[in-house]
Structures are given as structure tokens and as C-alpha cells.
Amino acid sequence: MDAQKIPATVITGFLGAGKTTLIRNMLQTANGKRIALIINEFGDLGVDGDVLKGCGDETCTEDDIVELNNGCICCTVADDFVPTMEKLLERENRPDHIVIETSGLALPQPLVNAFNWPEIREQVTVDGVVTVVDSRAVADGRFADDVDRVNAQRAEDEALDHESPLEELFEDQLTCADMIVFNKADLVDGDVLEKVQSEVGDKISRSVKLVNSSHGSLPAEVLLGLDSATEADVHNRKSHHELHHEAFHAEHGEDAEHEHDHDEFESFVVRGGVVANRKQLIAGLARVIEEHDILRLKGFIGVEGKDMRLVVQAVGNRVDHYFDREWEKDETRSSRLVVIGLEGLAQEKITKQISGLMG
Numbered sequence: 001m002d003a004q005k006i007p008a009t010v011i012t013g014f015l016g017a018g019k020t021t022l023i024r025n026m027l028q029t030a031n032g033k034r035i036a037l038i039i040n041e042f043g044d045l046g047v048d049g050d051v052l053k054g055c056g057d058e059t060c061t062e063d064d065i066v067e068l069n070n071g072c073i074c075c076t077v078a079d080d081f082v083p084t085m086e087k088l089l090e091r092e093n094r095p096d097h098i099v100i101e102t103s104g105l106a107l108p109q110p111l112v113n114a115f116n117w118p119e120i121r122e123q124v125t126v127d128g129v130v131t132v133v134d135s136r137a138v139a140d141g142r143f144a145d146d147v148d149r150v151n152a153q154r155a156e157d158e159a160l161d162h163e164s165p166l167e168e169l170f171e172d173q174l175t176c177a178d179m180i181v182f183n184k185a186d187l188v189d190g191d192v193l194e195k196v197q198s199e200v201g202d203k204i205s206r207s208v209k210l211v212n213s214s215h216g217s218l219p220a221e222v223l224l225g226l227d228s229a230t231e232a233d234v235h236n237r238k239s240h241h242e243l244h245h246e247a248f249h250a251e252h253g254e255d256a257e258h259e260h261d262h263d264e265f266e267s268f269v270v271r272g273g274v275v276a277n278r279k280q281l282i283a284g285l286a287r288v289i290e291e292h293d294i295l296r297l298k299g300f301i302g303v304e305g306k307d308m309r310l311v312v313q314a315v316g317n318r319v320d321h322y323f324d325r326e327w328e329k330d331e332t333r334s335s336r337l338v339v340i341g342l343e344g345l346a347q348e349k350i351t352k353q354i355s356g357l358m359g
Contacts, residue, residue, distance in 0.1 A: 005125040006089075008098040009224060010111060012173045015104035015133030015296040015340065016315020018183040021216030022050045022132055022223070023101055029219040036088055036095035037065045038081070038105045048101065050300070051324060064095065079112055083144060089123050097224055098124065106298065108171065108176040109238065115231035128226030131177035132216075134315065136187040138196045171203050176237045178228040179209040186214035206236070265345050269279070270351050272335040272358025274302040278310065282319050284357040289314060292341065292350055299337035301358070302327070312337065 013019050027035060039049050049067040059074050088095065108129050115126050174180065180200060185193055197210055211222065214242060230237075275281050281301065289297060297319075301310040308323035327333055335358045339350060 005123060006095065006098060007127035007224070007227075008100060008115070008124050009127050009225075009226075010100045010102065010108055010129045010230075011132065012102045012106060012108045012129065012176070013104065013132065014137070014170055014173070014180075015184075016313065016318075017104070017132040017134040017137075018213075018216045019101050019104075020051055020134050020313075022101060022130075022181065022183065022213070022218060023216075024052060025216050025218060026099070026220045026223050029221070033220065033222070033224075034093075034096045035064065036098045037098045038084055038088075038098065039067045040106060040311050046297075081111065082117060082119055085114075085120050085124065089120075091152070105169070107172050109172065109234060112176065112230050112234045112237075116234075121231070126228060126230035127224060128178035128228040129176050130179045130181060130223055130232050131173045132181045132183050133174075133196075133200060135184045135193060135196050135212075136318075137315070139188045139192050140202065174200060174203050176230075176234070177204070177208055177213060178226050178230060179212050179223070179312075181213050181216075181218065183213045183216055185212040197342065244297065266345055266347075267338055267340040268351070269347075270337045270339060270354045270358075272355055273305050273333060274333050275358055276304045278303050278321075281357050282312075282321055285312070285314065285354070286319050288350060288353045288357075289319070292346060294339055294341045294345070294350070296340040297337055299335070301335045301337075302333035337349045 011019050023037070031282075037052060039052070049065055050067060053062055066088070085098075088098065093104060099113070102111065108131075112126055112129065115121060115124060180228075182193065182197060190194065193212070201208075201210070209226075211218065278301075285297065288294070295315070297312065297314040299312055301312055301321075303310050306323065307326050308326055309325055311322055311324045313320045337354060337358075339345065339347075339354070
């Protein structure tokens with residue numbers, strides 16, 4: 001890797017895989033390395049950015065964190081990502097390393113391609129693409145591409161009764177990876193974890209580093225310094241969309257037009273006051289998530305009698321929560337949650353249910 005170029009690490013992975021926790025642990029072991037963060041938050045509330053700002057480490061000061069809230073980063077490369085990179089590179093105190101956390105919905109390929117733009121390629125290189133996998137979710141078969149298995153589940157899960165772009169997205173994130181982190185490895189036994197790794201490995205035609213993790217606990221020295229120069233190899237890591245596009249034009253000609261079917265996602269924020277009973281809230285949120293098939297729920301909760309802010313991070317009906325920092329003197333203690341799911345969520349009903357839990 002060119003020593004004059006700033007290395008950049010792209011951290012991708014499906015919703016709730018543990019990207020933010022992984023980055024937070026990385027920052028705490030960066031040993032003085034100045035790291036700039038670009039966070040592509042999907043939703044109206046910059047939850048992930050606030051979590052990282054609470055880490056209290058010199059390597060993640062507020063000035064080193066940029067949030068891109070205008071949609072999935074792979075769709076806003078020209079409008080958001082490239083200008084953001086240019087601003088970082090114009091700074092007098094330039095970072096030693098840039099870390100980009102993509103939305104859980106993002107394709108990494110268009111983002112990596114952006115590093116070949118003239119404005120960026122002379123100054124930055126992709127040190128590596130790190131894909132974070134939820135080991136428990138994969139063990140449960142959520143992303144299995146076995147058609148018979150998916151069809152068998154459709155009778156019980158309406159979310160599977162459509163084309164499977166979520167599965168394709170999962171595979172695309174694996175295809176682009178230089179390292180795959182099997183997070184939440186503590187939630188599956190050894191034989192199951194080996195099976196998960198084997199299934200994931202079968203989806204990749206290249207040699208990729210495989211690492212296990214629990215609670216995103218990996219030091220910076222493992223995640224940074226891969227020296228992959230991924231932007232020079234991205235043509236060998238094509239997404240399903242690119243392959244479908246090539247196949248269509250090979251059959252119909254370069255000038256032919258075609259439509260693409262994709263799942264559409266929506267998100268909204270639910271706000272509330274201080275919660276009296278934390279355990280009842282968490283149990284209630286799990287029920288709401290299951291009832292409405294919510295993909296992701298995350299945010300902050302004010303808890304009665306507690307001086308610290310409670311962070312809530314949920315994927316499926318698993319709800320993780322922890323106190324991250326004390327409330328600031330000028331902060332109003334309140335509760336705010338982002339709800340993310342497939343288009344058609346019963347927003348009014350979900351808002352009423354969650355508001356009732358938050359008091």
C-alpha cells in the first residue's frame with residue numbers, strides 16, 4: 001500500500017450484526033492513532049454517532065465523526081460520500097486512518113468503487129472491507145439461499161414471501177470482504193459455529209480472513225492494517241445487481257432498459273419520557289418487534305432513578321441494552337427509539353405501543 005495514502009477501512013454487515021460495537025472497541029485500542037469516522041446512519045436519528053461520541057477516547061472526538069443521514073451510502077456516493085471525503089482530506093490535521101460504517105442496507109461495492117474517483121484515489125486507499133456477520137442469525141437460517149428451505153419457512157414467516165434481496169445483500173457484503181468477523185460467536189456452540197463458517201465460506205471464491213468475535217471485542221491491530229487496496233480489485237467482487245445487469249445486457253443489448261425489484265425500507269422515530277421499569281420496557285419491546293416483524297430497533301432510554309443513559313440495540317426479537325454514559329447537565333432526560341423495517345410498517349400502531357411502554 002502506498003505509504004503516502006491514508007488507509008480507509010469499510011465496515012459493513014447486516015442490521016444488528018454489531019458494527020458499532022466493533023468500532024467502539026477498535027477506538028479504545030487504537031493506541032493514539034487518529035481515526036476519522038464516517039457513519040451512514042439509516043433513520044432519522046443519529047443513534048450510532050451518539051454511541052460512538054460517548055466512548056470518551058481521544059481518538060474519537062466529535063470533530064472526527066461525520067454522520068451521513070441522507071440515505072444508504074451506496075446510493076448517495078456522489079452527493080454525500082465524495083464531498084465528505086474531500087472535506088476530511090482538506091483538513092490541516094488529517095486523520096491517520098478513516099473508518100466508514102455503512103448502513104446495514106448498503107452494498108459495499110459502489111462505495112469501494114468511489115475510491116477510484118480522481119478526487120480520492122491519489123490520497124486514500126481501501127485498507128480493507130470488514131464484513132460483520134451475526135453468527136446466531138446465520139445459524140438460524142435467516143440468510144440461507146437454499147430455495148426449498150426458504151419456501152418451507154414462508155408459510156410461517158410472511159417476510160420471506162417475496163424475492164430475496166436481503167439474502168442477496170448478505171451475500172454481496174460477503175463477496176466484497178477482505179475480512180469476515182463472525183460476531184456473537186458466544187451465542188452458538190462450537191460445531192454450529194464451524195457450520196456457519198463453512199456455509200459462509202462456500203459463498204466466497206477468494207481467500208478471506210475469518211475471525212471470531214463476541215460483543216465486537218477485537219483490537220484495532222486486528223481490524224486495521226490489512227493493506228488490501230480493495231479498490232484495485234473491486235471488479236472481481238461484483239454484486240448480484242451488477243451480475244444481473246451484465247446478464248440482462250448480454251441477452252438484450254447494451255441499450256435495453258429494465259426494472260429492478262428490491263425490498264423497500266422505512267424508518268421512523270418514537271419519542272417518550274423517562275421509563276419507570278426497565279425490565280418491563282425491554283420485554284415489551286421484544287413483543288412489539290415480534291408482532292410487527294421489525295428488522296431493527298435502536299436508540300436511547302431515560303430510566304427513572306438512573307444517572308446514566310440506557311442504550312437499546314435490537315435485531316429481531318433479541319434486545320440488547322446497556323448504560324453507556326451519564327446524562328449531561330444540559331440534556332433533557334428522555335427516550336428516543338428508531339424503528340426500521342420493510343415498507344408497510346404499521347407506524348401509528350407501533351408508535352402507540354412503544355409510547356405506552358415508555359410512559
